[in-house]
Amino acid sequence: MQKEVVEPYRIIDHESDIGFEVQAHTLEELFRNASEALFSIIVENVASEPDAERRFTIPSEPDSLVVFLNELLYLWDTDKFVPSSVDIAQRETSLEIDTRGILLQNDNRILGSVKAVTYHKFSVTERDGLLKATFIVDV
Amino acid sequence: MDPQKTRSLKKIGGNRYIIEKHGAMLVQGKVFLSDELLGILGTDESLRQVENVACLPGIVGASMAMPDIHWGYGFPIGGVAAFDAEEGIISPGGVGYDINCGVRLMRSSLELAAVKSKIGQLIKGLYENIPSGVGSRRKDLKLSRPEMKKILVSGAQWAVNEGFGEPRDITCIEDGGTLQQADPEAVSERAYERGKDQIGTLGSGNHFVEIGYISEIYDEAVAQAFGLYPQHITVMVHTGSRGLGYQICDDSIREMLRASAKYGINLPDRQLCAAPLISPEGKKYFSAMAAAANYAFANRQMIAHWICQTFERTLDMKRDALGLSLLYDVCHNIAKLEKHAVGATKQTVCVHRKGATRAFGPGHPSLPVQYRSTGQPVLVPGDMGRASYVLCGTAQAMEETFGSTCHGAGRVMSRSQAIKASHGRSLQAELSAKGISVMAASKATLAEEMPEAYKDVSKVVRVVHEAGISRLVAKITPLGCIKG
Secondary structure, three states, X not given: OOOOOOOOEEEEEOOOOEEEEEEXXXXXXXXXXXXXXXXXXXXXXXXXXXXXXXXXXXXXXXXXXXXXXXXXXXXXXXXXXXXXXXXXXXXXXXEEEEEEEEEOOOHHHEOXXXXXXXXXXXXXXXXXXXXXXXXXXXX | OOHHHHOOEEEOOOOEEEEOOOOOOOOOEEEEOOHHHHHOOOOOHHHHHHHHHOOOOOEEEEEEEEEEEEEEEOEEEEEEEEEEOOOOEEOHHHOOOOOOOEEEEEEEEEEHHHHHHHHHHHHHHHHHHOOOOOXXXXXXXXXXXXXXXXXXXXXXXXXXXXXXXXXHHHHHEHHHHOOOOOOHHHOOHHHHHHHOOOOOOOOOOOOEEEEEEEEEEOOHHHHHHHOOOOOEEEEEEEEOOHHHHHHHHHHHHHHHHHHHHHOOOOOOOHHHOOEEOOOHHHHHHHHHHHHHHHHHHHHHHHHHHHHHHHHHHHHOOOHHHHOOEEEEEEEOEEEEEEXXXXXXXXXXXXXXXXXXXXXXXXOOOOOXXXXXXXXXXXXXXXXXXXXXXXXXXXXXXXXXXXXXXXXXXXXXOOHHHHHHXXXXXXXXXXXXXXXXXXXXXOHHHHHHOOHHHEOOHHHHHHHHHHHOOOEEEEEEEEEEEEEO
């Protein structure tokens, strides 16, 4: 059966920071959509072919999505790495992340900064095969 | 007024509301607000956060919030809470990601009339001389790891030793610009990596350097003691510990989530994760946080040096002739061990100020001699279109708020609302029409930081003044600013 097409993410209003609601059918897609949501407020659409790759491993735990997104922020802050694809290999106690993207050269495409993804009101729920994550970032 | 928002609030007068102890709250909540500011609190989330903080182990006095309260994560922004040094906790969520985000104010002997025509040039010079914006780096400053460690240990003193500013600046910085508890070994490799190129940079978001002038004096004697005179030019800096602080906070939150479970700390919000102050996890966070605070003190010290340099070059005058000198430098996001009266006894407590300013009153031994009779200078920036204020600390603050007061205007509009509201407008042109020259690294930042996105800071400082937890000294009207 063909999966229903869902809106990958939407911005939730927050007084001082920015919140996101992300939807996906699989964990990998959820991570990819969350990464896209996060970088939508950091850099203007980067359509270039990926020319850089970053691999890292994080523990498989209820907070994995926050840990993953904060790792991306670290790579952004230290390398200007902008992810465009995310592949995940699920191991027994960990997630092996393989992300491809570009190292941004042109600062004119930067939209804003994100200090961190917080645990405040963070949740991942599943209903009828649809994963939904909510998270708030400190900007 | 939303009844849900005010259900748990009880007005006690004097710009004070309390939230009576209920549920798991260990102490009551106390919020400093006028009826008008209560009416514009965006949601009840921030009040719920005051209640959540009141549930944390070892809290003493009350879980407090200042009139610039707004929805944060974990603690509300504008939150103040003190925890017993032996029985209490320390929480990275009570300090925030931008550790020691703070403000410094320099005053000068320059008068508005003499430099009004040069403000545009000065702003341009500041924009060129101080790296600002996302990922800003100073290419001429490459620091080795041992040098970074020196910054984390010595803070502003490191900067002065390296020729950024003058020895006399040190006494005019909260805690002399160096938190002694800092331990560079408590800082992760990743935090060093993230912070190594960002020292001496402003960053983005609500960080700024602003030129203004003293437009009103409320207390002549104190203003004189602070060296503030009508029409004189001032420069304010607002920035913090940049990526180094963000990473330390993120590292610590992950550790503290485990520690909270280990020590059986019940968390109403996971961002409030904490550990006993005397536990290994608590001590490690405190040492790392102090290191980040020192980085932030050094950062503001360096930026102040480049401000002086820019003024000297643009106006072709020496620093002494400009009369540019540091009034004070305060932390807005910090946890500190301080001695305060708790009931009938004086005890050491760990005061968390998240979006709040220390406001020590007259006679406090930690104040520099020149401010000991007046109370500490309190610096409260507003938005870029209206005003900022200088206040002084009071004895009332020492009795009631662990020597704390408000830190700014507080947001009233979300960032996306602000961007929508700015659509089709030129904020730069609007500010320019008001005589305010602005340069920003990003158009989006300018929109998010538009004046209407904030409460009117004049109403905020009026609340703390009337409540007696700090006292108005002078108003600063903006002339120009650089934003990240």
